[in-house]
Amino acid sequence: MSALLQAPGRTARTITRRRRPRTGLALVVCVLSLVVAATLGFHFLVPDIAGFGLLVESALPWLGLVIPVLVVAAFVSRSRGAILAAVVPVIVWAVMFVPAMVPLSWTAPAASASTLTVASQNVEAGSGTAGESARALAETGAQVIALQEMDDAGREEVAGVLGEAYPYTYGIGTVGVWSAYPIENAQALDLGLGWQRGIAADLATPSGLVSIYVVHAASARPGDHAARDEMLANLADYPPRDENSRLLLLGDFNAASTDRSMAGLFDSLDEANQSGGGLGFTWPAAFPATRLDHVLQRGMEVVSHTTLRVGASDHLAVLTTLNL
Incomplete structure (x- = not known):
């Protein structure tokens, strides 16, 4: 009987541990999401050191390939803040390029x-x-x-x-x-x-x-x-x-x-x-x-x-x- 009573407690603790946000991953997602969004929105301010600015602006639409990775990582991190941060580059990229892609x-x-x-x-x-x-x-x-x-x-x-x-x-x-x-x-x-x-x-x-x-x-x-x-x-x-x-x-x-x-x-x-x-x-x-x-x-x-x-x-x- 005592074993049956303890089982739910262990299950609850296990669920609690599994739902705890992964702080390190969440922080990385937040930082990278803001960097990508800022690069997209303010690419003209990227310093052209060793040709970096030219490369960024020439390939700017391709930054969109990074965004799904950030979104998936945000959900894996179980952090609401990370998920919200990952949405920012999605919006910026969509505003910049979706209108230009409409037939x-x-x-x-x-x-x-x-x-x-x-x-x-x-x-x-x-x-x-x-x-x-x-x-x-x-x-x-x-x-x-x-x-x-x-x-x-x-x-x-x-x-x-x-x-x-x-x-x-x-x-x-x-x-x-x-x-x-x-x-x-x-x-x-x-x-x-x-x-x-x-x-x-x-x-x-x-x-x-x-x-x-x-x-x-x-x-x-x-x-x-x-x-x-x-x-x-x-x-x-x-x-x-x-x-x-x-x-x-x-x-x-x-x-x-x-x-x-x-x-x-x-x-x-x-x-x-x-x-x-x-x-x-x-x-x-x-x-x-x-x-x-x-x-x-x-x-x-x-x-x-x-x-x-x-x-x-x-x-x-x-x-x-x-x-x-």
């Missing part, structure tokens, strides 16, 4: 009677497939094709592929644009670097002028991206001073949408969501992990916005259709 096709306007389709790709010098990329992009029906990182052989090959259907062209250095519509006022952009990797021009469309800027920003590597930063800062001065109400800025920016160097461009220009949803990563093509290639615009409605694999470049191409 454009859910809200995109119908194509009007007058549209403009533009295609852009870094064709990777030395890939030997610039002409192949140009042919594939022409088959999409794009009226404007902008290519970056062309070597001499690639430019000659592209000219042979696009020359007949895209009689209007302008290029400087490794950057070129081919258009079915007349190109007016074309000029090289002075971005303060001592070499020219940008184009500014007007497209004379049937619905009026559209300003177009094509750029191939300087490379960005950990600890070595000052030239790119200067180039993008100078580039951000052009759209506010452009007189045309409709403007396109496209190319290889060598900067993710979350990179602090892009902030000045997003002050006056917009980038549409992907038609099929997601974040539209473009590099590296074999396993896209970040978006370096962009189509920014103002004054037009985006009907569709997609990435596609063409040629053997390490960048995916970007294809965008807009209502004029």
